[in-house]
Each structure stands twice: as structure tokens, then as C-alpha cells.
Amino acid sequence: MPSITFYNGTSLLKKIEATKGRTILATAKQGRVALRHKCGGKASCLTCKVTIPNQSAVSAPEPKEARKLGESNLEKGLRLSCQTRVYGDIEAVIPEDPYKARIRALLEQARQE
Template sequence: MAVVLFNQEENKRTEVKIHNGHTILRAAKQGRVALKHKCGGKASCTTCKVEIKDQANISPPLPIEEMRLGEENIKNGFRLSCQTKVYGKVEVKMPEDPFKARIRELLKQQEK
């Protein structure tokens, strides 16, 4: 069994157990973690991008990921959750919702 620990906004953490070789996106669906995805796991939209600092227990980046995300993003730990297979314990940082980020930014500006 593999384990995916999803680090979400506002310090919310969800741990999901999956079979070895399943993708991070599948773990999110199984654990009812709200990980955005539009293309159904075909690596064509990049909305399921996540950050993984320790990549020891995951599959290496596929050429499609390198094409979609770019070499620099891959080097910085970003991966497509629909293409990344898990083979142990993995900690995943989920992106902040863009609408919430914009609202937070506007509220900071109002405080000034």
C-alpha cells in the first residue's frame, strides 16, 4: 500500500491509502480531496498540478509532463497528479485556489 498526504489550504491535511502504482489524482478522488482537474487525467490541462518536495516514492516525470510543465517547474518539484504514480509515502502540497488567493490579496490591500 502507498500513502498520499495532501497538504491543503489553511493547514488542512488529508491522508489517503492507495495501491502501489496508482496516481495522486486517483488518491485525491478516492479520498474525496478537492484537487482540480478538467481533462480527466489525460495531461492536457495542467489544472491538477501539485508540488512534491521529496520525490523518492513516485514515478519519474513523463515526457508529456516535461512538455506541459516545463523543465524548470519539474526541477522545482511540480508534477501533474494525473501522471504521477505513487510507490510509498508521499507528501503533496496542493495549489491555492486562485479565487481565494485573489480575495486574500485584495483584503491585504484594504488593510493598508
């Protein structure tokens, strides 16, 4: 049975056993890993992005996903978790929430002043 190891940046979040052929988003929900999403897996909101450094054990991007993300993002390992199916052990890096990142940057700037 494949597994997904979720990271938030470099911090390990959780390792979850996945059903072969299931999406990363569905597996994250099952394992209670907080992964932002809004559209219910239809590839329209683009909020469920993850970075997958080694994509040898996941499905190839469908045309809809490739069109939404663009070739340069796909080359960097960025994928939509709602569209990416797992067939072996993988690592998925969840990006920092943009609002939290902005707040963190503002707090850091205030501390330096």
C-alpha cells in the same frame, strides 16, 4: 500500502492510503480531497498541479508531462497529479486556488487602506 499526505500550503488536509501504482489524482478523488482538474487525467488542462518535495516514491515524469511543465518547474518539485503514480509514502502540497488567492490579496489590501 503507500500513503499520500495532502497539504494545502502548510496546513494538513488529509492522509490517504493509496493503491501502489495509482495516480495522485485518482487517490485524491477516492479520498475526497479537493484537487482541481478538468481534462479527466489527460495532462491537457494543467489544473491538477501539486508540489512533491521528495519524489523518490513516485514515477518519473513522462515526456508529455515534462514538456507541459518545463524543466524548471520539475526541478521545483511541481508535478501533474493525473500523471504521477505513487509507489511509497509521499507528501503532496496542493497550491492555493488562484482566484481565491487574488480575492484574499484584495481583501487584505482593502483592510490596510
